[in-house]
Structures are given as C-alpha cells and as structure tokens.
Amino acid sequence: MPEGHTIHALAARLDRAFAGHAVRASSPQGRFAEGAALLDGQALLGSQAWGKHLFCEFDADRWLHVHLGLIGVFPVVPLPMELHGVEPEQVPVTGAVRLRLLNQTHVADLRGPMTCAVRTPEEVAAVEARLGPDPLRPDADPGTGWDRVRRSRKPVAELLMDQQVLAGVGNVYRCEVLFARRVDPYRPGRELRESTWLSLWQDLVELMPLGVAFGQILTMDDQVADARAEIAAGGVEQYTASLTGERLGERFERRFFVYQRTGEPCRQCGSRVRSAPLAGRTLYWCGRCQRRR
DNA sequence: TAGTGATGGCTAA
DNA sequence: TAGCCCTCACTAC
Numbered sequence: 001m002p003e004g005h006t007i008h009a010l011a012a013r014l015d016r017a018f019a020g021h022a023v024r025a026s027s028p029q030g031r032f033a034e035g036a037a038l039l040d041g042q043a044l045l046g047s048q049a050w051g052k053h054l055f056c057e058f059d060a061d062r063w064l065h066v067h068l069g070l071i072g073v074f075p076v077v078p079l080p081m082e083l084h085g086v087e088p089e090q091v092p093v094t095g096a097v098r099l100r101l102l103n104q105t106h107v108a109d110l111r112g113p114m115t116c117a118v119r120t121p122e123e124v125a126a127v128e129a130r131l132g133p134d135p136l137r138p139d140a141d142p143g144t145g146w147d148r149v150r151r152s153r154k155p156v157a158e159l160l161m162d163q164q165v166l167a168g169v170g171n172v173y174r175c176e177v178l179f180a181r182r183v184d185p186y187r188p189g190r191e192l193r194e195s196t197w198l199s200l201w202q203d204l205v206e207l208m209p210l211g212v213a214f215g216q217i218l219t220m221d222d223q224v225a226d227a228r229a230e231i232a233a234g235g236v237e238q239y240t241a242s243l244t245g246e247r248l249g250e251r252f253e254r255r256f257f258v259y260q261r262t263g264e265p266c267r268q269c270g271s272r273v274r275s276a277p278l279a280g281r282t283l284y285w286c287g288r289c290q291r292r293r
Numbered sequence: 294t295a296g297t298g299a300t301g302g303c304t305a306a
Numbered sequence: 307t308a309g310c311c312c313t314c315a316c317t318a319c
Contacts, residue, residue, distance in 0.1 A: 069310095070313090073314080096312065096313090112313050114310085225315095
C-alpha cells in the first residue's frame with residue numbers, strides 16, 4: 001500500500017533496526033542472489049526515501065534501490081528471542097522472499113517489489129534526477145513541479161500522479177487534496193492558477209508527515225486535528241517506533257472525503273461521489289463541489 | 294476455496 | 307496498451 005509516506009516510514013524503520021552495523025543479506029527466492037551477495041556482510045549506513053523509491057546506502061558505495069510497486073511489501077520484524085543470533089538459514093522463510101536483511105535482533109523480508117537492485121552513487125543520482133519534488137523532503141521545491149504543470153494540457157489529476165511532477169503522491173492523496181481544494185480533476189494543468197498549485201502542495205506538505213507518523217493516510221479535518229494534537233502532546237514518536245508491518249495498529253478509522261466512496265453522498269453537498277479511470281487508476285471526485293469555476 | 298482489484302510503474306510491442 | 311511483479315484484503319460461492 002505504498003504511497004510516499006509508506007516509504008519514508010519504511011526507511012526510518014530499516015534504520016532503527018539495521019543502521020550502523022553489518023547486515024546479513026540473502027535472496028531466499030533466488031532472483032536477487034547476485035545483488036544480495038554484494039550487500040551481505042556490509043554495514044548499512046543509512047536509508048532514505050524519495051517519493052516511492054527507497055535507497056539504502058551500504059559500505060563500499062553500494063546502494064540498495066527498492067520500489068515496492070503496487071503489491072510489494074517489506075515488513076521489518078523483531079526476531080523471536082529463540083532466533084536471536086542464529087545463522088541466516090535457520091530463520092524460517094515463507095513465500096517468495098526476494099531479499100532478506102537480517103541481524104541479531106531483526107529480519108526484513110522483501111516480497112513482490114517492482115524494483116530491487118544494487119546501484120552505484122551515479123545511478124542513484126540518475127534515478128533521483130528523474131523525480132519531481134517530494135513534499136516529505138525538506139529540500140523540496142514545488143516550483144520545479146509547477147514548471148511542468150503550467151505547460152501541460154493533461155488533467156491536473158493525471159499530473160498529480162506523474163512522479164516527474166510530484167514524487168510520492170498516489171491515488172488516495174491526489175483524490176483527497178483535489179477535493180479539499182475544490183479543484184476539477186479534469187482541469188488542464190495549463191489552466192491551473194499558481195496559487196491553486198501551491199495550495200495543493202501545502203496540503204500535501206502538511207498531510208503526508210501525518211501519514212508517516214501514524215502509518216495511514218489522514219485527510220479528514222477532525223482526524224487531522226486529532227493527529228496534530230497527539231503529535232503536540234508528544235505521544236507519537238513511541239507509536240511510530242512500535243510500527244513494524246504496514247497495517248499494524250491502525251490508530252484512526254479509515255475514512256476519506258471521496259476516495260473509494262463511489263455512489264455515496266458527498267460529505268459537503270450530498271450529491272453522489274463519482275468515479276472514473278484516469279492515469280491508470282480510479283479517480284474519485286464530487287462533480288458538484290469540484291465543478292470548474 | 295477461488296477470484297478479483299488495489300495506495301505503481303516499468304518494459305515490450 | 308498489455309503484461310508483469312505474485313501480496314493482501316475482501317467478496318462470492
């Protein structure tokens with residue numbers, strides 16, 4: 001279930017479990033045997049995310065590059081006490097594990113990724129150069145995304161999903177922020193005002209860190225307020241650190257403005273939420289609230 | 294128990 | 307545009 005917030009949280013989890021020490025790497029499935037051999041025994045220096053791409057820096061200028069795609073998973077799990085410090089082959093494997101990272105206390109099994117490769121620093125830079133600004137990165141500049149949007153005839157809902165325009169935004173965030181700002185999803189990028197683009201960007205900058213902190217996408221005003229209050233009270237750091245899998249411990253009820261609410265009444269105006277395919281995924285929107293003005 | 298669609302996106306055609 | 311990665315949650319039977 002990877003939009004960008006998932007990958008940022010994953011990078012932090014990997015670092016908490018593995019960074020700073022040598023890691024055992026293997027490919028139980030066999031499809032990444034050569035790459036795993038390059039990483040095996042090297043120290044993990046640190047992990048970072050750019051949009052939906054995960055980069056883990058190992059010793060000797062070796063970078064693990066992972067993209068989960070739609071169906072990939074990479075849970076980081078504490079080893080049961082009886083398996084602490086055992087040899088890698090003694091830790092049971094279930095299913096098709098492309099890459100396993102293991103140390104004395106944790107195991108991380110990567111399954112079903114779209115991309116799993118060992119890269120050079122130059123190759124990592126080339127991947128990052130193709131990506132647009134990531135609202136979760138402090139160095140991100142929304143202006144580079146706007147340069148593409150303002151010249152494009154494509155619908156804004158398609159541009160929001162284009163990783164060269166914005167890195168890390170997936171189908172949930174695109175539908176929800178377009179609704180929140182009452183933007184017609186079919187409005188061509190070149191007809192969008194810059195102020196509208198910046199308001200969409202600002203919403204993402206404010207909402208996506210909540211996704212990282214709580215492990216789920218939060219967009220509804222009341223849930224966002226509750227999440228912010230919890231962060232202000234200082235209770236979230238421990239909560240985040242305890243997250244291991246993707247769906248463990250959902251703190252908030254799953255609830256959105258329009259996402260996956262086809263045919264249900266719009267929470268704002270009561271008219272039916274509509275849906276249609278756009279850019280390869282199902283777009284959800286309110287035809288009345290998001291009418292072009 | 295089997296089938297299906299999904300919070301992606303690359304490659305081949 | 308179809309295939310693919312081959313997981314996971316949910317639904318129909």
